[in-house]
Amino acid sequence: MAILTLAERSKLIAPSATLAMGAAAKKLKGQGVAVMDFALGEPDFNTPLNIQEAAIKAMRDGQTHYTPPAGTPELREALADHYTSRGLPTKMAQVIVSNGAKQSIHNALMAVTGPGDEVIIPAPYWVSYADLVRLTGATPVLVDCPESQGFKMTAQQFRNAVTPRSKLLMINSPSNPTGSVYTKAEMEALADAVLETSVGVISDEIYEALTYGDAKSYIFSTLRPGLADRTITISGVSKSYAMTGWRIGWSISPEPVAKFMGDVQSQETSNPCSISQWAALEAINGPQDDIAIMKAAFVQRRAYVLDRIKTLPGVTCVPPDGAFYAYMNVSSHFGRTLGGVLVNDSTSFCMTALEKAHVALVMGSAFGSEGYARMSFATDLDTIGRGFDALEKFLA
């Protein structure tokens, strides 16, 4: 008889589908196949040198010990100043630095939700949201936001989703997986609808530095008076500064919430890596030239990707206004036999594309919407070009 039977909680979450896709791609690579990998949500650039140097200096200066669980005063103060200068008056006590934005989201949900609560999530949504909500015992309420409305939630959809049990709305602009960015007017309409209720907000702004054309990102809690009292703002260095491996994210929230988030973190993981915190401080306070260079590369890749999608038979895509993903509508291929395999949903489409064309994409079903495949263009133009050549043949 098994002694270590799994807790009930184990039924609440599924392994991340993006990781499953990554594992399948890795297996093929292990067999010597040259896989064109567009599954990963991370910049291919190296962390800028000034940031690396700051980490090396921190180590040499002996910054290799525990820090306060909520982060070093230097980094928290810098973040408070950073948000204050952008229109969100922030005290250090409101800032909790964590092991990546993902942990900040977990801390935030642990702090304010539990059994009986509902959390409204516009779908498509980032893979981890629903499972992180379930882990707290709360219920994710997924609201379908179709392509026809740019994958964005309208104020009316929010109003319709609210029940007496609604505790939070989770928003993410720019969005993973769709690249959609709410306009100021759309955000304000949503903000007004939120203010009519007693619902709080988690605003995941991790892609805030990556917008294209006229699109702009906004700090949600600055849009209307009163929002800052009910909003937990999340961001981090992973995407903007090519620092995914350093694991630094943060949250800005009302003080009592921040205090409890810090307490949760102090029991679960203690402080985020001391060296990474010094690196993140340099990222925020140091020269920003490398960011502009990386963004220029994303602008170029995005344009190329959109051009190539136009020539892919039966595939369309709402141009992403932010982040580094193209969310391609591939549903016209469902019911077809591709590479000898009957494809009837986004999972079979992506698995077959991987096996037959050696192109790794992520199925829309992982993001709560069927009919799509997400391509990350956080990779070099040459690989992107070869990927499209292979997809063209595969779909012909």
Ligand SMILES: Cc1ncc(COP(=O)(O)O)c(C=O)c1O
């Ligand atoms: C929307 C969104 N939020 C949060 C994260 C987590 O970022 P971090 O690396 O800071 O944990 C990701 C990473 O893919 C993301 O896409």
